[in-house]
Amino acid sequence: MVGVLEGKRALVTGASKGIGRAICHALVAEGALVTGIARASNELGSLSAELGAAFDPWPYDVTGEEVLARIDAAPAFDLLVNNAGTNRPQPFAQVTDEALDLMLDLNVRSAFRIARAAARRMERGASIVHMTSQMGHVGSPNRTVYCMTKHALEGLSKAMAVELAPAGIRVNCIAPTFVKTPLTDGMFADPAFAAFVDRMIPLGALATPEHIAAAVVYIASPAAAMITGHSLVIDGGWTAQ
Numbered sequence: 001m002v003g004v005l006e007g008k009r010a011l012v013t014g015a016s017k018g019i020g021r022a023i024c025h026a027l028v029a030e031g032a033l034v035t036g037i038a039r040a041s042n043e044l045g046s047l048s049a050e051l052g053a054a055f056d057p058w059p060y061d062v063t064g065e066e067v068l069a070r071i072d073a074a075p076a077f078d079l080l081v082n083n084a085g086t087n088r089p090q091p092f093a094q095v096t097d098e099a100l101d102l103m104l105d106l107n108v109r110s111a112f113r114i115a116r117a118a119a120r121r122m123e124r125g126a127s128i129v130h131m132t133s134q135m136g137h138v139g140s141p142n143r144t145v146y147c148m149t150k151h152a153l154e155g156l157s158k159a160m161a162v163e164l165a166p167a168g169i170r171v172n173c174i175a176p177t178f179v180k181t182p183l184t185d186g187m188f189a190d191p192a193f194a195a196f197v198d199r200m201i202p203l204g205a206l207a208t209p210e211h212i213a214a215a216v217v218y219i220a221s222p223a224a225a226m227i228t229g230h231s232l233v234i235d236g237g238w239t240a241q
Contacts, residue, residue, distance in 0.1 A: 003031030014084030018181030022209030124168030
């Protein structure tokens with residue numbers, strides 16, 4: 001059976017863990033040839049071993065210059081999934097400049113620069129997916145900077161979608177609720193936080209990395225050929241309230 005992304009070249013940032021790892025698996029399962037960007041680690045190595053010849057690991061820091069040069073030198077990609085990102089929850093009045101700069105640099109600046117580099121080489125029919133968050137649609141305590149960066153990506157995606165549409169390049173967002181990953185493990189160790197999240201999701205369950213990966217496959221596939229400038233919110237009903 002031929003996959004819906006058979007032979008397509010995909011670039012995934014933040015590839016080695018959690019959501020990014022699940023996305024790489026899902027894209028390969030649908031026939032894509034996946035290049036995964038993450039800092040050198042055992043996780044990136046094991047992902048490469050799991051996926052074999054269909055996966056090309058690029059051990060780069062997405063905020064640096066080397067990765068941009070590598071994108072410029074590579075054959076054009078059919079799909080970019082800008083998944084790399086982080087969070088440092090802090091009360092607004094106590095947000096440190098270090099946390100502010102970290103999240104702006106990784107969540108916004110690096111996503112912009114990688115999308116720009118990839119889009120310059122893309123051809124008609126290509127697709128860009130920014131991983132945002134339900135926090136790109138609402139606000140929440142202790143997440144002012146994270147919300148700000150995800151709202152920024154939502155706005156960027158809409159502007160890119162309009163500008164790149166004449167070239168036949170689609171740009172969309174995937175906006176998950178909380179997903180159980182290494183990034184959120186520490187947060188859910190706090191019973192009060194876990195109870196808060198449980199109250200806020202009407203479906204009563206966290207999203208899984210596989211839920212998010214399935215949405216990426218759909219948005220990148222021919223089935224979504226008329227979808228651009230959209231944000232697919234996968235939140236169990238959080239933002240419907």
